[in-house]
Amino acid sequence: MLYNYPPEATNGNWLHWCLAQTLMQVHRELDLKKTLPKWPLIIPDEYREKLKLKHGLRDKLKTYTNALKGLSDAERQRVLETLVSQNQIRRVLCGRRSCKRIDSLPETIREPAKDLFTCAFGLLTSLEIRDSHYQTIYKRSDAKLCPFCGLEYFDAPGAPREDDDHYLPKSQYPFAAANLWNLVPMGHKCNSRYKGTADPLMTGGGIRRKVLNPYGAQCFTISLIGTVPLGPPDGITPSWQIAFLPSFEEATTWEELFDLSTRYRRDVLDPHWQKWLEEFGAFAREKDVTDEASLRDALASYCRIMRAWGLSDRAFLKSAYFDVILDEFNKQNGHIIGLLSRITYDR
């Protein structure tokens, strides 16, 4: 991704922790063959008042508990381990923790687990936890756009809600379905057209891979170095080389999940590079460019401006493109110098 979300956006994660603690108690009491406290006494004290009238949650918890009672001690232990591992999200994403999917558990517990946590996810809206989570992210973001593509702008809080992606999909990792560390605001295109319900932890070939943590400190930049700006076969259309830097495994996962090379090439670079050159031409004429030396100065200045724009208005791609142009100019690429002089001082 192009920037990270602030970890403090997850400060309101109490519903997830409350449910996790409740389930730990359920597992403990069943292991000890004790009678379970009735609803709402099963809920930890500090959250009981907020949840005691949430009858949907009560009913789903009852169904889950009954399903657990039908399992052997060893099977219940596996369920508990899966519950824990699916929520050690930071360690799971960076590959330091193994994580089982729900389909590795006995069939009778799968739907009750999904229903329980889907119900809890629904409560995040009515308890205004999702809105508060999004507000923190929106406020702290300079660019206010989807960090997974850099192309989709986020609407302000109060507008119809942006998509909240279950980063580890709830179909396979339901125990993390209401965990804010697993919920990431995402542009609608990234969420529904590209990532969908893909499992970020696994390649298409079923190999475990590393995934960047949206709330971590690792983000990436785009480089077009290696691009031939006036490429074959027509000598006009650029031949793009798109790289995601630094070239860690997490960058490859990100690129694959969101099909970014294709999208950048097809939806931004191919349709816009000529317009970008025209914009530069207008800029350079304002700078009174009259020869190759002043043209080069204007180009270097334009590159600095594009870099300063950061993620705004796709400047991270424009900046990468003009870095290539400047590089070619400095290498005395006659075609590039000729092209730029024609659109600036030699019209």
Ligand SMILES: [Zn+2]
């Ligand atoms: Zn996006």
